[in-house]
Amino acid sequence: MSDDNSITEDAPVSDPGTGRQPWMSEPGEVSPLTKALQARRPNGPQPAADPHFNPVAPPDHHPDVPGEHGTDLNTYKTAHRGLDKLWQVHTKLNETAISVRDKANLAKQVEPIAARAVRDMREDMAALDRQIRYAEDEIAKELGAGVGAIASETRAVVRAMPESERLAFCRELVAARDVASLKAIAAVSPFLSGLSAEAYGYVRAEAERLVAPEFVDERDVGTKARARMQRALEYFDETMAGNIKRWRSTDDQRIADMVAALKPREAV
Numbered sequence: 001m002s003d004d005n006s007i008t009e010d011a012p013v014s015d016p017g018t019g020r021q022p023w024m025s026e027p028g029e030v031s032p033l034t035k036a037l038q039a040r041r042p043n044g045p046q047p048a049a050d051p052h053f054n055p056v057a058p059p060d061h062h063p064d065v066p067g068e069h070g071t072d073l074n075t076y077k078t079a080h081r082g083l084d085k086l087w088q089v090h091t092k093l094n095e096t097a098i099s100v101r102d103k104a105n106l107a108k109q110v111e112p113i114a115a116r117a118v119r120d121m122r123e124d125m126a127a128l129d130r131q132i133r134y135a136e137d138e139i140a141k142e143l144g145a146g147v148g149a150i151a152s153e154t155r156a157v158v159r160a161m162p163e164s165e166r167l168a169f170c171r172e173l174v175a176a177r178d179v180a181s182l183k184a185i186a187a188v189s190p191f192l193s194g195l196s197a198e199a200y201g202y203v204r205a206e207a208e209r210l211v212a213p214e215f216v217d218e219r220d221v222g223t224k225a226r227a228r229m230q231r232a233l234e235y236f237d238e239t240m241a242g243n244i245k246r247w248r249s250t251d252d253q254r255i256a257d258m259v260a261a262l263k264p265r266e267a268v
Contacts, residue, residue, distance in 0.1 A: 052242060052243075057090045063087055073218050075225060078128045082120070093113065104250060143187045143207060154181050158170070
């Protein structure tokens, strides 16, 4: 019996005649532990580990990447839906592949599932592309065409300035939230205002943010998510195609080797 300070349980009582513990096997009998190990690892050659199989999908492909914003936007929701479906399929296939021994049969089952996952992802990406284009169209609509006498005069004023002063002047327009002047500059080619590509990019971005902030968010979040969807799709498609090819060829090669070994030898 254990004392009050012990955390061990009472030891089982041995057989007085043999001194054997109840959990010991009879002489010549396979022990329970050995039986359990044999059940887990059957006799015979074990399949070699696949050095090309990566059981973990890149964290960047997870639908909930930390630090992302705009979760209430339509483009975010579309991208999240596509990434989530692909992630679930990818992780489940990987988990199954780790525990399954019959890789050739696994390949047969996985191939249509992977093909469907790729097709679904492409459909979600096409839906996202439509949402991005809609946002871009709305931004362009809000910027306008930059026509009219006042718009032309605004661009002429900027063009007449020394090149070193043009960007500073545009920054003043942004600070003053002079939407009309910014639209006149941003809606047309920078050639008409004399701005450099860098300065024009700045004016265009600020003007878009002023006239259509919600559509700018939809476009920017959607564009970033689209790139992540593309990376996830390409990785999944490439790795699963490689996995299926290797899994299918594993048992095929063994069968071919067996047939070759058992084939009657031709007489010399």
